[in-house]
Amino acid sequence: MKRIMVAGIMSALVFVGVMAVPRSIVSVKDVNVKVAAGNAPQLPYQLWVTYTDGKGEYRQVRWLNSSLDVEQEQADATHHPVGSTYEVRGFIVGDNTTSNGYPIKARVSVVQQTERPASHPVAQPLPLDKVQLTGDDRLTHNRDLDIDNLLSLDPKQQLYNYYDTYGLPTTDCPVSDGWDSPTTKLKGHGTGHYLSAMAMAYASCQDKQKKALLLSRIELMLNEMRRCQERTFVWSDSLGRYFEARDVAPEAELRELKGSWKDFDNYKQDCRHYGYGYINAIPPQHCVLIEMYRPYNNEDWVWAPYYTVHKQLAGLIDIASIIDDKAISEKALLIARDMGLWVWNRLHYRTYVKKDGTQAERREHPGNRYEMWNMYIAGEVGGMAESLARLSMMVTDKEQRAHLLEAATCFDSPAFFDPLARNVDAIRTRHANQHIPMITGALKCYEAGGGTYYYNIAQNFWHTIQGRYRYAMGGVGNGEMFRLPYTQMLSMANNPEPTINETCCAYNLAKLTKDLNCFNPDDASYMDYYERLLYNQLVGSINPHQYQVLYQYAVGLNASKPWGNETPQSTCCGGTGAENHVKYQEAAYFVNDNTLWVGLYLPTIATWDAQKTVIRQECQWPAEKSIIRIQKGGGRFAMKLRVPYWATEGFDVRLNGKSITHHPTPGTYVEIPLRKWTKKDVVEVVMPFTRHFDYTPDKLEVAGRQTYSPMWTAALMQGPLVMAATGVKTWDEATIHDEADWDRFHFVPDYDADRHVTHYFRLDAPVPPATEVDTLVLSQTLAMAKGRIDAQQAWNALTIKVPEHAPWAPHGYARMTEQYQQCATILTSRINPVDAEKLLSKLNAALTAMRPGNLAEMEDMDELKQLMQQVRDLPRSEVRRDALWRAERVVRYVTDGSGTKDMIDKATNQLKDILK
Template sequence: MKNFVLLMGIALCVFPLTAQTRQQVDLFSLNQVRLLESPFLSAQQTDLRYLLALEPDRLLSPFLREAGLQPKAPSYPNWENTGLDGHIGGHYLSALSMMYAATGDAEVKRRLDYFLDELKRCQDHVGTGFIGGTPGSLVLWEEIKRGDIRAGSFDLNGKWVPLYNIHKTYNGLLDAYIHVGSEQARDMLVKYTDWMLDITAGLSDEQMQEMLKSEHGGLNEVFAAVYEITGDKKYLQLAHRFSHLKILRPLIQEKDSLTGLHANTQIPKVIGYKRIADDEHNADWDKAARFFWKTVTENRSVCIGGNSVREHFNPPDDFSAMIEDVQGPETCNTYNMLRLTKRLYKSTPEVYLMDYYEKALFNHILSSEEPERGGFVYFTPMRPGHYRVYSQPETSFWCCVGTGLENHAKYGELIYAHDRDALYVNLFIPSRLTWEEKGVVFSQRTRFPYSGEMNFTFEEAESKKLALKLRIPSWVKEPEQIEVSVNGEWLGYGAVTGEYLTLERKWKRGDSVTLRLPMQVNLVQLPDKSPYYAFQYGPIVLAAPMGTEDLKGLYADDSRGGHIAHGKLIPLNEIPAFIGTSAEIESSLSRLDDEGLRFVYTGETFPARKDMEFIPFYALHNQRYLIYFPQTESVQDDASRQASTLYQNQYDEIENRTLDVIYPGEQQSESDHFIRYEDSETGDINNRHFRKARGWFGYRMKTEEPASYLAIVQHKNEANRSLILIDNEELKGEPKLEPMDDDFVRLTYALPPLKSGEHTIVFQPAGGEVTSSVFEIRLLK
């Protein structure tokens, strides 16, 4: 439906963009968009300082070592010298490329050129096209080439996810070409891809799928990109061979089989499915990618846009672990969900895609960087009353540091989009766009989300007809209050939420547009419809500060578990429950002032908390917080909540006694504890992962104080048939058996004196052919 308004003697066409009129759009390059003053510009500058604090020669060290060259500096610690050596180097290359495109910073460009030159020196010295930092790389890939493939979810031939590792270098080279136009990076990327063609040429399709059991990032997407760059279909065929069919097939049938899977292993695969679908117009693969996006964003994501507990997809009908556990949504997951959203948006510019993008960008990505020191967050706990841990540039080299370096360099990627005759405004972030092809310089100034008013100006324009398409988000609950003006004259018509509003005319220099969107408080519930809610103001998630008590490890050390917030848990029955209906609770939150985003809750809570304050979650750092709060309609009803906390109290008690914990069968937990095994397998029961073995399996555990007990969780119907060795000594004595929920039991052994420090624990069969299935291992004080 169109509305024509006569404005200053010019016919202005105003209409929502309907599904029938949508078409593919193009994105602007990062160097065409400059951020203006806002929290996003501040985050970008903080990221720039963090990037410059890293020493290129230390990041290059693993690549030089594996190429047979002398490193110029020692490797960084943490993941960079314990098996995933070199993975941050790939992210660093991507981040430098994006940051240079986004800022034009000369020092960033100098480091980028140096890093590429050194990687080329490695590639040339090896002579096969290979570049990588995994310890023992050349032997590993020779094994793979001859068909000797031993794949687990977190390892390949005994190495920590080497395919995932090299994907970061592939992607770094691709980003250097895309964002900076480096022909050197392009040539290195093609040679590197030719090396992979050679490595896999003799492998059957069955062997390829076996290898893809191991986490491999988005290699299928990279190889599809190389096809687009070169036009050579052999690279598209390689992309097909690196597409994991076990995940793809149910998605084509629109079946959600994701529960229990390692979340961030799957998301990059799906980005690749979508890119391949676009390259060959494959409707089935496109459908698979869209179904995955829909089920993850609608059924498996919390209010900040993130997903997963302890890195795995929890059941969509049970988010209890999200509330209980401190290892909530992982930043890498959201980084990749935004990459998938961007690729979907390019082929279908739908507002609902940008609604999710906005939610995840403001509430998860922006919140994942400490604004002063610049540390990055791995897990964002949804557990009420807990806190986040931040990385440090000398100690922390997790996956979320790598993606964090990129996240805050590329805020400009989707603020705007375009087709031949239209400019799309997607995000309300102060910025200036230079669209050379149209002779347009377009700026956006806004205090959003502090204000719902956005001001747009054509600073330069050639007086040619152009459609300006303004996103009207779905979070606008009162569309009749939306206001739009052109050059100060207000237009009267009804806008449609979830659509683009199109203003079409010959724009000239100095023309201005103002958009006012009404913002209001609303409640959002956990996806499983359990009685936990969060406050939002427009799209912005609000959080209540909860103090600074016991922020253990707030800034991470270089330990393998340093990314987890190990401080004391606040018992959930001490978290205030908000009393009333959702409408009553919603109406009890009031904004305190017009300038800031401070809110006060004046309603009833149990236990009583008077005048709780809430602020945007992205602005809350270095303290505990409350996002999701329990809700009940009366204090009497809440008594049942208090009566049902026995299990929760037991959970909190053992968590607060835990010195170290392993979740066998879970990828990161096992790799953080240096898993070793022989003739072993993993599985899951009732959404709990386990490991068992006909041979043996073992770990290295570390405690900061003496341990008195070892606690093992197994299924109640399974006899205890494991021989346990601690530091090569058999553990003697009968364990204390405690029933748990969901048909599990905890076996607690008294330990001989076990000093603080590192200890090995090994499980072997005892009295049978296979060990018990072990679901959890804890050293307790």
Template sequence: MIRKLVLGIGLLWLSHTVQAVEYFALDEVRLTESPFKQAQEKNLEYVMTLSPDRLLAPYLREAGLTPRTASYGNWENTGLDGHIGGHYVTSLSLAYAATGRADVKARLEYVLSELERAQKANGNGYLGGVPDSDKLWQEIARGELRADLFALNGYWVPWYNLHKIFAGLRDAYVYTGSEQARRMMLAWADWAAALMSHLSDEQIQQMLTTEYGGMNETFADVYALTGDQKYLTLAEQFSQRKLLEPLVKGRDELTGLHANTQIPKVVGFERIAQLSNQEDWHRAAEYFWRTVVNERSVAIGGNSVREHFHDKADFDPMIEEIEGPETCNTYNMLKLTKLLYGRRTAPEYVNYYERALYNHILSSQDPHTGGLVYFTPMRPNHYRVYSQTHQGMWCCVGSGIENHFKYGEFIYAHQGNELYVNLYIPSTLHWREQGVRLSQTTHFPDESGTSFSFEQAADITLKLRYPQWAAGEPQVQVNGKAIKVEVDADGYIALDRHWKKGDQVALALPMQTHLEALPGGSDFYAILYGPIVLSAETSPFKDEVLNYYADASRMGHIADAERCPIDQAPMLVASSPDFAEQIQRIDDHQLRFKASGVIQPVEYQNLELIPFFRVHRSRYMLYWPYSTPENIGALRENRAREEVAQLALEAVTIDKVAPGEQQPESDHFFQGSESEAGVHLGRHWRHAHDWFSYQLNDPQAQARFLQITYFGGDAGRHFFIELNGDVLAQVRLSAERGPEFYSVEYVIPPEILAKADKGKHLLKFVAGEKSIAGGIYGVRLLSDH
């Protein structure tokens, strides 16, 4: 039996579920003026500007109906067709719950009616935009499976794609109460159940090699909605054991894995654990969370480089690369954090949630256009690019149009008559069950405190979180009078009394500046004030004009303008890293700081430090290199020597592929037969017993060389490199290099270059007889040296 359906929170509980707290429906919390309210309003503008008919086009097309207009481009017409449409349903549902706006509800109802028209035309409950997928589902039903990291039977992550519409229908019901969405969701779930019924557990696990989003979580939610055991069984079947089993045993085998492929799976593990009391699955989720947050994340709460978990003992790639933490990862880590906190109100969950929300999620939106960020580089003096409404259709646009409507989810929670206050965000709360109306007023983090006002009488225990970063003993005033308080083991101050209308509570939140080292023993530091990461806008190149807005290309989400040499970046210079007191606040109303005494060289000494969420359309410093005065010269010299070759290579690189890495391969339209990928010595590779290919970009016809990276341990392999249909090179790998990585450059003859199709070169690796093509560890298209 379903005990309770709480609209607006996305968490549905059965009677036997153990929980520490419950969350409020999103329509019980309203944001008031703050950066979060501004982000919500700008997101609403962005979402309502999107064309619903263009997002609906893939669903109508695949149902055999005539779309009202052409679909969007970018990822929406190159294999992941329809995924933004699924996010859009969730986004509209969240927007309506968060604002109550009638025009949003009308837009959602239109989208649902068109989707139901497509679902009915399909005739079997199926609803999706996966291009020409009838063949795929027929093959799967017959048990014919060819699963790679991002391709299932040659289709780009189809279950990941379909999960978006499945979750969208769930959210339309959960957040708005739409019975239409519930009906469509159940029909869709039953279609998937019928398809899966033809597969063995072994075949399903083989299928789950390919990214499948949060299918297990959503099936678990359908079980919570219906109480029908078959959906919980499907949720468990859609859970990859290859990831689950090491986590259950407390083993971190995440290095090299595509990060955001794994996080939604773990959200599903925890959701299933809560509904089935499988404690080992819960332990797996907790272990994963601790490992990622404590050992694999940076100061803003994000993780991954080039979308993958790197070696947690080596964070150098986080500084060197420009594809830093992915916004989708943090979106999903917050979902996992919320689930875990719902079971146990441990302070570390709220600390992480706050850190990631302020410093990564809030910072991922351009406050002027509403554009959304994919990668947030940690590299000194780099920058971010933002989506444009009708061009960028990346995964982080999909999760992004959800993010900025969810700010009200975690501010408050409750259990019995206890009201938990977790975040200090200006807002109002209407706790319907207890008849409580409460308002929170604050300018946090610019001011170090918050206050609450009861708008009607109530008998509740107000539990105020006193953060671990607070610099001093707790100070609370009730109606202007200081009272003595204690902080409990979970970090809360409990105020139990009969509250009268008009009662006021004030909480001081003293903050101080501190430094946080990049993990892995690095000499790079982030500067924080309380939980807020501080950053500085920089202009290292005179008269530089950067384009901060991505175009519609497959790789437009990467900020690929010139990289600044790290040895020339601003540095923190002091006799020891214990110099936080030299970072002085210079504005009483906003967080603005200077650290003139410790920043070198002299031209950077007047850099202003402000919250990272306020840094936009600029190069910036977030992690700063540190040195003692005695070592600064040698340190710069060493860094310059280490970087010179890499920066020179980047300068002549026209295009590149990281074989075996999901997004770079999909962006270059990977195809293959009998091909495999993996990780060796921390580097990704791909090889094939038959062939594999990429499409390389050369829009200005500048290509002259092809550089391929190999590993000396692959001796004895024989294969051909073809470019534009001609053999460019015959390769026989030998052992003479020893067990090391090395690169070979191949001159591309003009006649082969001339065969490029509109600036696109087709690169193909073909295995020799009874041999293997590869391993290939890197591909670069180079101009003249």
């Protein structure tokens, strides 16, 4: 495997005050933005800067309009009508011209309407089975490791839950495990990922025997799933039609419907009344219960009902789309179509949308989708809209197509979508992977015929992610949650664990980015980000020594990759992990009738059937040089080659030995115009990796209970690769004072890193002392804190309170109110600016660490941890081992920010039983 070493780091990096010949910013590209009235402006997340030495690069930007109140005001057409203009302040981060960075402004002009997006995709990726990875490198190694692991799994285990749910014998089937086990209500999610991964593995596999085995197991799964599904085809004489989804649990029954395991054992006795076409690894009452707004509680209510439905639908659709056996692909489509229509039938007849009124008023009647999809995890639906919209474009019957598209739009989440459609950041504090797949669904609804509302949601979301939430490896989320905008360092440094950025998020962001690129193939920023995700977090999320994948990623100080998740059903990231490594090539090439876009420089052979051309790309991954040849055929088309954002020096494209570029602009494409290609043609792309910093938008000032002198922090990049160093245990050790300090560290690419690695470093450079408090930032932060206090006090005043619906968990809320009271004194006292910044940082840290009221906090595990220590002292036994294993998982979930109190209670009671 190729390793990248770093030497002479400082010679290529801006580090004012440390380099022998420092350089500083002399100019920044002007920012003039047009925005349609009723929308907040979409401001660039990076800008081209020019330095005193004449060189330039892209630098990240932090804009000062990220406060929700400010964005809502900017999106109010009565405040900013057509014809008006206004300015937004911002800063180039990582610069020490001022304590906040290099000051800039954006001029915003309000217009009636901005440019409409393309009504259909401009380009499409070459199909997965038409692009094959070649060579012997980390990519092919990971792919083969994934395929072999999939083939090691017993398909009968994947069928266990279906047989159990549909009243068929399970005696020959190993019991499902992980999150598909009999004691989890997410069962079926892993099987869905298994189906998708098997299809992708079939498309990517080079071994004929393995390919045949993959196909036979896919066929077995489909035959048995259809067998179960057909048990729901039950005619009702009294209804004069088949028993359908809408007939499950009439309203009076629904209001009394329970969700305990004993209840689900009863529901499994009557698969004939699941409703025509229902196929799922758990009875339909799981989907139905959320219509009564039942919370996330695995023991007594639900987990994420439609999330599991989506995984299984997606698996079936992937088989129908990828597999080249007509009978198999048609059966997969048939099963998916019937289940898709079950979903339409249920949501069309039994649900509705009511946006106005109080929450109690919105929940007065069952089935209000505004509330259903806005619930934490219980309302997590995965990519239901994406799958249903895909289905609508695959079926031929017009009525079915209309029903499936309607079903897709039934998963609109107005509380989340409506602000995003106006470019108001509704991302903050939400569960990350609950919401990212909803955005891919919105974009697919647009492609299937929905309005620009859906496109705007997807595009606005993607751009908001780039500046406000992403980390250097491309991932997002902290403890599974989006935190506050522009607080990546603060939230990372104050997280209980240094492992953050759920891998499922990276999987779904890559999918969204690929789909957006289809509408904007000439905008290289999409593939720049895709490359960042793929080359770092995705490739780095599999253990190259034995098949294990990551849930949370190693991002923070002295972090180690927590390997595990050996099966698709083990966790959600075990599922996406099974798919990630058999589809690296899916976005390498995009095409339309007469243009080929080379989006990624990977060693591949690509077959473009429409042009009757086979293209071979030869390089060593990760590539600083790539050669593209016509291996077979020779169509007539233009070729566009991406100039990565980081390729600021030495990039060149040569056609048959002659350079065709002249100072190409990073973050664009170089075009070889329409021409007839032959096997004699050779395209050579040269792209030396340039070293640069990827800055966090905020400084490290507070970590745990310790305060630090405010310094910019950054990850070291070599081309597209994030570099990681070992042996750094404290933030003091991770502080770079001068150029020689870099020699203390040994760097490797993040994808090759494993134990005790650090990516972010504090950069100690002279900073001009603050002379006054930035009242804009202060007032915005105080307003945010006051809003949370008001929401909590309003809930406290309710006569009837449901704990799961409390705005904020109590311990974090108490810490925030204490910091708010101290910070509020800044406005009324003559506190010096340095102390004011420290107080503000502590308030930001407290705000960032708050958890929603339905989630457990670290303090809630005190008794559990004490009991775990007592049980460890007992003699070893299988019961002891199992109880401790479950308790440790609960500790991990709560630490990561997704655990609930019922999980703690169950683990606590299990340990108490052992100690009796």
